[in-house]
Amino acid sequence: MTTNFHRFHESWTDQLQRLTAELAKNSAHPKSPDDHHQARRLVDKVVTHYEDYYSAKAAAAQSDVLALFAAPWASSLERALHWVAGFRPTTIFHLIYTESSVRFESRVIEILRGQRTGDLGELTPHQLGRVSELQCQTVKEENEIGDELGAWQEAVARAEPGWAGMCGSGPNGLDNLLDRLVRVVTKADELRIQTLRRVVELLTPQQAIEFLVAAAELQFGIRGWGSHHDRLRAVA
Template structure:
């Protein structure tokens, strides 16, 4: 199976998982089960992607399975890890505002709008750590690009350069997966379920918007 085909199947499975997470509502045991299932789903994605990248890493930068909009937002073949923290802060703010009266009265809602001071501190610490790791990988890619330009006519060394590029992509994907796992670890099952639903909403929303824009561009041409 090509990665393109795998990606389409994976996205459809993600949609089904999102629906199940929405339906779990206040069933904490079901939420915990679905959160673990979601983690496994992302883990499978990056496992298959790493294997495919070792065979054809260059296809992951033009990413023909993604829309033009999605590709414009990519950082080294995928979403920027720190996006997860912006998503947490955004969802937390929206839910806090919707439950502000209850929270001010001391009623715990238990959702992302009710993150504890300890959770917020840990999210901030993880964000700082992730930014540093993002910068390190970005620097590594810049060094790779400088070297690739220098070796443009030296075909005997290109295989090694491409292999190193695959390593950079795999490292970026490892950080993406690590970020998800670190965040889920500090959230309650309900909060983690909300995080996965919001992440899928963002992914599907950008994909739909980008695909519609691509279709309009094709019609104009």
């Protein structure tokens, strides 16, 4: 299953690159109802692509959850940044704030003159309020999942000494411990995709496209940088 998910991850990433290129071509301010419809269709297509990833990952977790933490398909840098076998959901909010600030600062003169494009630099007070609310809620859920992972680690430490003890059928037997870890990873992945959906829903189609492009470019950038560093280490 590890090999199967590794192949899926590579194929999924390739498809994400193609979808991101398609998004970038349609990032201009929509001028007609058809433009809005096309933008929303593309956004939904990308969100569905992420949903497919987590569906495949859930199946992989049932087969070998520990492989998701080892993540042989990821670079050392990517693994160093992982939180419960994936990206930290609150990263989404840092990205939103950063992209919004950069776009606002680059166009502040035009905005003051009343020129509007409707991009991420022009988030409304209502949108900013909703982003803040979602961030607070996500931090709370992240902390709860972190506590669950900590409790799982303590359970492993309290397991009966020796491999034979851990292979028992009690609550600290290996199978039960791994089942608990699967549930923790599943919760973390549900929070990841749920956060993505909620943020996209509160953005306009144009803003959602800009956000998804920025998120993918961040992912590709980290992956490329990490892979390059791993290659340099391999030949050193």
